[in-house]
Amino acid sequence: MAGGGIWPEPDAFRDGVIRRSFFWGREQNGSLKYYDDYNDPAGKGYHNEEWYVPSRWLKEGEVFWSKSYMDPYSYQPMVTCTSPIFEKGVFAGCSTIDIQLEGLDAIASQEAIKGGGYIFVTDRNNKFLSFPDKSISKVYTEENGKRSEDFIYASDLGKKDPRFKPIADRLDSINETFLKENMVNTTKANDLDTRSYQIDSAEAHLIAATLNDNLSFPENSSIDFTIEGDVLFGEPCKVFILFMPKTYWKIVMVVPKSTIDLIPTSIAGRVSNTAAIVVLVTGLFVLLLFYNRLLYPLKKMTNTLQEMTSSEASHNVLLDDSSNNELGLLAYWFNFRTQQLCEANDTLVKEHERAEQFAQETLNANKAKSEFLANMSHEIRTPMNGVVGMIDLLLDTELNEEQTNYAGTVKQSSESLLGIINDILDVSKIEAGKLDLDIIDFDLGETITGAQNLFLLKINEKGLDFRVIYSEDVPLLLKGDPGRIRQILLNLLGNAFKFTDKGSIVLNVSLDEERTDCAVLRFTVKDTGIGISEAGKGVLFNSFQQADASTTRKFGGTGLGLSISKQLCQLMGGTIGFQSDEGKGSLFWFTVALEKQKAFHHNGVKPGDLKGKQVLIVNNSVECQCALSQMLEVTGCIVKKVHAEQGIRLLSDNRDSKDVWDIVIVDKVLFGLEEGEWTVPFGLVNNHMATDFVMTAAHAQRGDASRAINMGFSAYLAMPFQRKELVDTLQLVVGRRLADIRQEEGTKDLVTKHSARENTKKNIRILVVEDNPINRKVMKSVLKKMGYQFDMEENGEKAVKRLAEDTFDLIIMDCQMPVMDGYEAVKVIRDPASTVQDHSVPVVALTANAMKGDREKCIAAGMNDYLSKPIKRDALQTIIDVYCHKVGG
Numbered sequence: 004m005a006g007g008g009i010w011p012e013p014d015a016f017r018d019g020v021i022r023r024s025f026f027w028g029r030e031q032n033g034s035l036k037y038y039d040d041y042n043d044p045a046g047k048g049y050h051n052e053e054w055y056v057p058s059r060w061l062k063e064g065e066v067f068w069s070k071s072y073m074d075p076y077s078y079q080p081m082v083t084c085t086s087p088i089f090e091k092g093v094f095a096g097c098s099t100i101d102i103q104l105e106g107l108d109a110i111a112s113q114e115a116i117k118g119g120g121y122i123f124v125t126d127r128n129n130k131f132l133s134f135p136d137k138s139i140s141k142v143y144t145e146e147n148g149k150r151s152e153d154f155i156y157a158s159d160l161g162k163k164d165p166r167f168k169p170i171a172d173r174l175d176s177i178n179e180t181f182l183k184e185n186m187v188n189t190t191k192a193n194d195l196d197t198r199s200y201q202i203d204s205a206e207a208h209l210i211a212a213t214l215n216d217n218l219s220f221p222e223n224s225s226i227d228f229t230i231e232g233d234v235l236f237g238e239p240c241k242v243f244i245l246f247m248p249k250t251y252w253k254i255v256m257v258v259p260k261s262t263i264d265l266i267p268t269s270i271a272g273r274v275s276n277t278a279a280i281v282v283l284v285t286g287l288f289v290l291l292l293f294y295n296r297l298l299y300p301l302k303k304m305t306n307t308l309q310e311m312t313s314s315e316a317s318h319n320v321l322l323d324d325s326s327n328n329e330l331g332l333l334a335y336w337f338n339f340r341t342q343q344l345c346e347a348n349d350t351l352v353k354e355h356e357r358a359e360q361f362a363q364e365t366l367n368a369n370k371a372k373s374e375f376l377a378n379m380s381h382e383i384r385t386p387m388n389g390v391v392g393m394i395d396l397l398l399d400t401e402l403n404e405e406q407t408n409y410a411g412t413v414k415q416s417s418e419s420l421l422g423i424i425n426d427i428l429d430v431s432k433i434e435a436g437k438l439d440l441d442i443i444d445f446d447l448g449e450t451i452t453g454a455q456n457l458f459l460l461k462i463n464e465k466g467l468d469f470r471v472i473y474s475e476d477v478p479l480l481l482k483g484d485p486g487r488i489r490q491i492l493l494n495l496l497g498n499a500f501k502f503t504d505k506g507s508i509v510l511n512v513s514l515d516e517e518r519t520d521c522a523v524l525r526f527t528v529k530d531t532g533i534g535i536s537e538a539g540k541g542v543l544f545n546s547f548q549q550a551d552a553s554t555t556r557k558f559g560g561t562g563l564g565l566s567i568s569k570q571l572c573q574l575m576g577g578t579i580g581f582q583s584d585e586g587k588g589s590l591f592w593f594t595v596a597l598e599k600q601k602a603f604h605h606n607g608v609k610p611g612d613l614k615g616k617q618v619l620i621v622n623n624s625v626e627c628q629c630a631l632s633q634m635l636e637v638t639g640c641i642v643k644k645v646h647a648e649q650g651i652r653l654l655s656d657n658r659d660s661k662d663v664w665d666i667v668i669v670d671k672v673l674f675g676l677e678e679g680e681w682t683v684p685f686g687l688v689n690n691h692m693a694t695d696f697v698m699t700a701a702h703a704q705r706g707d708a709s710r711a712i713n714m715g716f717s718a719y720l721a722m723p724f725q726r727k728e729l730v731d732t733l734q735l736v737v738g739r740r741l742a743d744i745r746q747e748e749g750t751k752d753l754v755t756k757h758s759a760r761e762n763t764k765k766n767i768r769i770l771v772v773e774d775n776p777i778n779r780k781v782m783k784s785v786l787k788k789m790g791y792q793f794d795m796e797e798n799g800e801k802a803v804k805r806l807a808e809d810t811f812d813l814i815i816m817d818c819q820m821p822v823m824d825g826y827e828a829v830k831v832i833r834d835p836a837s838t839v840q841d842h843s844v845p846v847v848a849l850t851a852n853a854m855k856g857d858r859e860k861c862i863a864a865g866m867n868d869y870l871s872k873p874i875k876r877d878a879l880q881t882i883i884d885v886y887c888h889k890v891g892g
Contacts, residue, residue: 009088011096013050053201054083058097060191060214061087067214068250070206071104071126073153079105080132080154082250107133120258121235127213127251128206129157129174136235139164160234167234170242173226174253177246178209185212213251233257390417393626395725440574441708443753444600445485446764446790447477447524451512452880454492461500468507476514478522479788482598486721487571491579492526494564495591499530506531506588515594522599523577527592535583543581544569568593610766611737613730614639621650621669622699631668631699634726638733640666666733668697671707695736697754708753718754767887769793770811772802772828773849774820778872782815785876791883799828807838812887815870818850818861825850829865845886849874 049055054069061067069083081103088096107124123140124132131154134140139160143152161171187208196207226244233240239260244253394414402410455471462469492510499508508530516523535543544565565579572579576596583589618640620631628644635642645653650669695717700707711719717736720729735754769786773779774797786793794811796802800823802814814832818825829846831837847868848861858869868882 007098007100009096009098010049010055011088012094051199051201053199054085054099055097056195056199056202057210057214058085058087059094059198060194060211061085063087063089066249068127070128071130071132071154073151074103079103080107082126082132104132119262120240120256122254122256125157125174125253125255127178127209129171129178129253130154131157131160132252139234164234166230166232166237169228169230170255170257173228173242173244174255177226177244177253181251182208182212185215187211188215229260233259439709440484440487442483442598443485443708444480444482447479447481447485447488447512448473448788448790450485450489451492451510452876454489454496455510457493458496458500465500465504467500467503467505470507470509472509472511473788474511474513475784476517477512477524478514478517478599479790480600481522482600483575483595487575488595491568491571491593492528494568495526495528495593498564498591499528499532499589502534502589503530503532520599521596523594523596525592525594527590529588529590531588534585534587534589535581536585540581540583544579610731610734611739611741613733613737616640616665616737617663618642618733619650619653619664619667620644621647621654621667623647624670627670627699631729634729635733637726638730640733664694666695666697666736668699671698671700671711695740697733697736712753716753764790764792767791767813767883768811769883770802770805770814771795771849772797772799772814772820772825773817774798775817778817781874785874785879789876789880789883799823799825799831802828803831803837803839806832806840806844808840810841811844813883814844814846815849816846816866818848825866826860826864833865847882847886 054067057067065087067085069085071080071082073079074081081101084100084102085097086099087094088098121135123134126132131140134154141152141154145151157167157171157174161168188211191211191214192204192207195202195210196204202210226246228242229239230242231239236257236259241258241260241263243256243258245256246253390413394410394417397410398407398414451471455469458469461467496508496510508528511527511529513525513527514522515525569579572593572595577594579591579593581589581591613635616638618635620628620642622628622631622644623646632642632644650667654664654667696715697718697720698707698711698716700719700721707721708719717739718732720732732754739754769791771779771782771786771793773782773795779795779797783793783795794805796805798820799816802816803823806814816825816828825848832839832844832846833842835842845867846865847870848866849870850857850861850872857871861869867886870878870882
């Protein structure tokens with residue numbers, strides 16, 4: 004016995020779980036010693052060996068016998084018997100016993116004497132396991148002072164000596180017949196050939212055939228034939244071949260024909276038959292001896308090992324080590340190692356229990372920390388929102404330049420503080436696994452423009468060249484969380500402006516991948532700033548860490564922005580990264596996967612008129628009541644302001660109330676909707692099907708909008724918001740209510756500031772009159788990115804004809820055009836006697852003339868305003884806001 008082992012499947016290795024291979028080897032003095040090796044799953048280790056790979060195809064209780072190989076210590080042939088190990092029905096490895104066949108020659112010689120000939124054994128590949136003359140059946144080599152020897156194949160001996168060729172051919176013929184009569188599973192064969200570097204294609208097919216469930220080859224059958232001259236006896240001989248089951252070895256007995264001829268001819272036939280019977284019985288005796296001495300004890304060991312792999316079995320199962328032979332010694336060492344592993348396992352169980360306890364304590368601590376951060380941020384944001392809100396109202400009043408400067412500084416500082424508080428809250432949510440997204444329709448161009456406008460002051464202060472570049476294939480009408488995208492952009496742009504004093508900053512938006520209903524966008528922010536040091540790169544995305552953490556650092560910040568941005572990108576199906584050279588600048592990029600909005604086939608929902616609508620404002624803050632009421636004054640709606648208790652009474656007992664509320668505006672705090680406690684104490688929404696409920700959130704949290712729509716709210720507005728945003732939202736709510744009545748089909752989409760702005764854009768129609776094809780292309784690109792609907796005509800005459808058939812909200816008119824120029828066209832438009840449908844439609848001049856007096860000339864011709872070429876997007880947006888986005892319109 005050479006040794007044995009336990010070999011786990013490398014793919015089953017898991018972090019924190021000990022899965023080690025066992026190997027018992029024999030030392031020079033004959034004693035057994037434990038080894039542990041072959042543990043590198045990536046290396047050419049045990050999992051590629053010929054004795055391991057076929058075990059993946061075995062069933063529970065089956066064994067596989069390897070081909071023979073030479074023991075490098077004893078120079079005796081050796082085979083490995085392998086049995087699979089399963090864990091919950093899945094292959095998890097195998098157990099092995101390595102067997103030296105040093106006694107095979109002695110047994111064969113003893114039995115051959117009885118028949119007057121000799122016996123040898125080959126494995127399934129017809130490689131010798133024993134042969135009387137080692138000089139012709141073995142090969143010897145010496146390399147680096149080390150001797151090596153191995154048995155050859157029968158076919159090799161047949162090539163060296165033609166006298167042995169008939170026996171070699173017959174052995175190969177047995178394998179060919181075996182393959183023909185048993186269908187080879189090509190999947191198994193290919194797997195064996197691919198996985199093991201020791202198995203070639205021919206051997207893989209032979210192994211695959213032996214692994215069949217039902218073998219048609221007649222096992223235990225004997226074959227006899229006569230050869231003219233034997234390689235050892237040099238005379239005619241009778242050859243008997245016995246095919247052994249399970250191992251698929253062949254036992255070959257060669258008897259000189261002269262020995263048989265000594266028997267009188269009259270009984271020669273009977274003796275010949277008797278000789279065959281003797282050979283057959285001898286072979287069976289060898290098999291029985293082999294089974295009793297080796298296979299039966301090994302089978303018991305295999306069964307014990309399989310029992311140990313069962314999840315229900317005790318891991319302290321021991322082998323029978325009462326035998327005095329090598330198997331008993333092997334069992335002893337196995338039991339010794341098993342007891343060591345049991346002790347190690349007990350230690351691991353205790354350590355695991357301690358680790359679980361520590362993990363629970365850590366979880367509780369993180370939860371407490373997250374709750375503390377959430378509560379603190381809430382308590383701080385409550386007065387901060389009041390500060391920001393009141394400053395907005397203050398800035399809407401008449402202030403002198405000094406007062407405006409002071410108020411603007413306070414607003415900027417309070418918004419910075421709110422940003423830090425929001426970052427801390429986001430970190431607490433990330434740690435608690437509660438970071439939420441609001442999935443709504445939005446215009447990407449508007450989101451980017453909003454972020455861009457926040458840096459106008461820094462652009463002017465530092466004199467930087469700042470550009471936003473869109474690829475032509477980037478879709479702008481998307482569905483996702485615009486607030487989170489804006490948060491990432493503000494963080495990356497904020498860092499770029501912070502660390503760049505001269506040069507340029509470029510924001511590039513491109514399409515990374517487009518699917519049927521989804522687009523993966525890539526944003527890159529490239530600057531020419533100070534760059535990042537090698538030491539700073541490693542901690543860049545860690546919470547509360549910055550590239551420069553020294554006490555003399557020049558730049559401030561919490562070190563949270565990039566860490567949060569990374570989490571947000573992953574939450575939106577993307578990733579984030581950077582490239583930077585210290586002193587040369589940085590390039591930060593991130594990707595997000597966003598749904599594309601469904602194409603609309605109409606101009607959106609027409610805004611409803613708020614004049615005369617009954618609006619109930621429910622809020623405990625007198626300041627908020629007044630602010631909302633003042634914002635709605637211009638709309639002509641009828642506003643009633645109440646505190647929470649009175650509002651609940653009015654809405655709950657609607658049977659006695661004479662008021663029918665069209666819109667109810669209520670802050671989410673009055674619903675007990677803070678930090679996941681989204682439970683409404685009364686059935687307000689469901690009891691008032693004719694009323695639209697609008698939720699405002701002085702303490703807005705991500706996920707509010709998603710939960711608001713599930714509760715039946717019609718709209719959601721996170722503070723702070725502008726008067727126009729409030730009015731647009733309420734007009735859209737009323738418009739949708741009217742559309743539902745006319746079409747008898749409502750919409751489940753929640754109205755937000757984003758959707759209100761989008762709907763306004765969908766209802767605005769712009770006519771561009773321009774004769775130059777390049778300028779038309781520029782205008783088309785700009786308006787498309789801004790999300791507006793538009794039509795184009797190439798001269799004033801065509802524009803006038805178009806206006807006789809259709810109406811538009813705004814006309815952008817070139818002044819110098821063939822056929823009819825802009826000045827003549829606007830005269831026709833303003834003429835009450837012309838066929839134009841809307842004589843008061845706003846007309847804005849678009850001209851390359853930018854000299855003094857050109858603007859006055861356009862106004863005198865009847866135009867409302869003036870834009871000079873080249874067109875600037877911000878200037879165009881201002882014009883559209885002035886003439887199309889009319890508050891209370």
